[in-house]
Amino acid sequence: MNRPTITKYNRPEHIRDYPTGTNYQAGHLVDKNAGWRTFRPVIDKETCVNCLVCYLVCPDGVIFKSEDKVDIDYDFCKGCGVCANECNVDAIKMEKEVK
Amino acid sequence: MSQKKVFVSGDEAVALGARLARPHVVAAYPITPQTIVVERISEMVEDGSFNTEFMHVESEHSAISAVMGASAVGARTFTATSSQGLAYMAEGLHYASGGRFPVVMMNANRSLALPWSIFGDLRDSLSLLDSGWIQVYVENAQEALDMTIQAYKIAEHKNVLTPFMVNLDGFILTHTYEEIHLPEQEKVDQFLPAFETPNKMSPEEPKNLGFSTSPEDNMEFKYQQHKAMMDSMEIIKQTDKEFGELFGRYYHDVLEEYKTEDAKAVLITVGSVTGTARVVVDLMREQGKKVGLIKLRYLRPFPKEELKEAVKHAEVIGVLDKDISFGYEGTIYTNVRSVLSELSGIRSVNFVGGMGGRDISKTDIGYMFDSMLNPQTTEKQKNVEFINMGVLTDE
Numbered sequence: 121m122n123r124p125t126i127t128k129y130n131r132p133e134h135i136r137d138y139p140t141g142t143n144y145q146a147g148h149l150v151d152k153n154a155g156w157r158t159f160r161p162v163i164d165k166e167t168c169v170n171c172l173v174c175y176l177v178c179p180d181g182v183i184f185k186s187e188d189k190v191d192i193d194y195d196f197c198k199g200c201g202v203c204a205n206e207c208n209v210d211a212i213k214m215e216k217e218v219k
Numbered sequence: 220m221s222q223k224k225v226f227v228s229g230d231e232a233v234a235l236g237a238r239l240a241r242p243h244v245v246a247a248y249p250i251t252p253q254t255i256v257v258e259r260i261s262e263m264v265e266d267g268s269f270n271t272e273f274m275h276v277e278s279e280h281s282a283i284s285a286v287m288g289a290s291a292v293g294a295r296t297f298t299a300t301s302s303q304g305l306a307y308m309a310e311g312l313h314y315a316s317g318g319r320f321p322v323v324m325m326n327a328n329r330s331l332a333l334p335w336s337i338f339g340d341l342r343d344s345l346s347l348l349d350s351g352w353i354q355v356y357v358e359n360a361q362e363a364l365d366m367t368i369q370a371y372k373i374a375e376h377k378n379v380l381t382p383f384m385v386n387l388d389g390f391i392l393t394h395t396y397e398e399i400h401l402p403e404q405e406k407v408d409q410f411l412p413a414f415e416t417p418n419k420m421s422p423e424e425p426k427n428l429g430f431s432t433s434p435e436d437n438m439e440f441k442y443q444q445h446k447a448m449m450d451s452m453e454i455i456k457q458t459d460k461e462f463g464e465l466f467g468r469y470y471h472d473v474l475e476e477y478k479t480e481d482a483k484a485v486l487i488t489v490g491s492v493t494g495t496a497r498v499v500v501d502l503m504r505e506q507g508k509k510v511g512l513i514k515l516r517y518l519r520p521f522p523k524e525e526l527k528e529a530v531k532h533a534e535v536i537g538v539l540d541k542d543i544s545f546g547y548e549g550t551i552y553t554n555v556r557s558v559l560s561e562l563s564g565i566r567s568v569n570f571v572g573g574m575g576g577r578d579i580s581k582t583d584i585g586y587m588f589d590s591m592l593n594p595q596t597t598e599k600q601k602n603v604e605f606i607n608m609g610v611l612t613d614e
Binding site for chain 1: 317318319320380417418420424425426427428429430432435436439440442443446
């Protein structure tokens, strides 16, 4: 699975250690980002035909190909529900998050 | 100096200056009284004498966005606007300074609507004094051309990396013709080194540009912006010296003093009205009146120490503002008064005039000096006085 990894953020000690302006190495991810999700998409693997429509339409790129068809990276899924809406075989259900 | 002489308007001088600086990308939207800059650059690109990517954009917001994008990846860029166009760019101005993109822009100072007016005052650029751009105000077409070139050297300096706004009085400078000296291209090339962006990226070294920060890191970026702007003061002085050595014209760094040594009353001006004020100072000096003049060139960074030194022997300071911050006073006056608060015993008065293109005459300036010199009149005088009102008011 080629998913982004969280890098530990080392707070700069001195102002000179900050970049000049807003530029930094790409892909430097310091935190998960899914805290506001109220409904999570859950894939029914029996129904799923692996057509990859959800993989294509996910606006955050959090649905990835896996050994068992497709899986969802819940560390970054915001719960928008586009995948469930677009699924041709109704294999994705939105389930209320229990906090 | 064997510089070629040309007879051009202020707008044309800026276009020539931009060409000499060889920006890779120009994006601008025409607006009165800046239009001629865009027209001349179009013609130069058309006839092949200006080798740049000239992007015809659909608005000022797009113009600033386009040059910002180009600057972010290391291109030298130029844009120009005025008034409503500058206001439309406002979001982009803060973006460019925060990204530390050293864009150079010419702004033709013009009134802001309503009432709609195409004529000059400083309310456009002064309302964006806090946008993080270096702001210089020029007095004539020669200075406009020279500052367009100097702007790149200052803005792109590794310790500055801050966008730069060259301000010209609408019509008074943009549309009047003067004979000016055109710097030689080879010397400008020698004066301006290539721009090195800290944002350099490649497939091997991909970068994330223009990111957001959490509250834990945001202020540090703003501190850096402030520090860079403060540090630019030294670079501005160095650049003026280097430019003078190469081209024979010096602009007295951040402010120019005129007959201030023994002056009791000193008037502070910005831009083209300085020329008129200089004549009035000469006339009044002939009558034995101890008057002097300070032409403020840079408003950001604000020349605090230099101004303190220049005014310390004066009895009274007048500030001529072609703007008003409604509900307080002229913006330049506010900035000057903050410096005066560190000196004791200097009276000050704010003259607000010349808005929406109203003329400021020698008589008006003579009146300002007289009212500064005569405590009888100043006693009744308001702190902020609108000069040359066309009608009576209740005040």
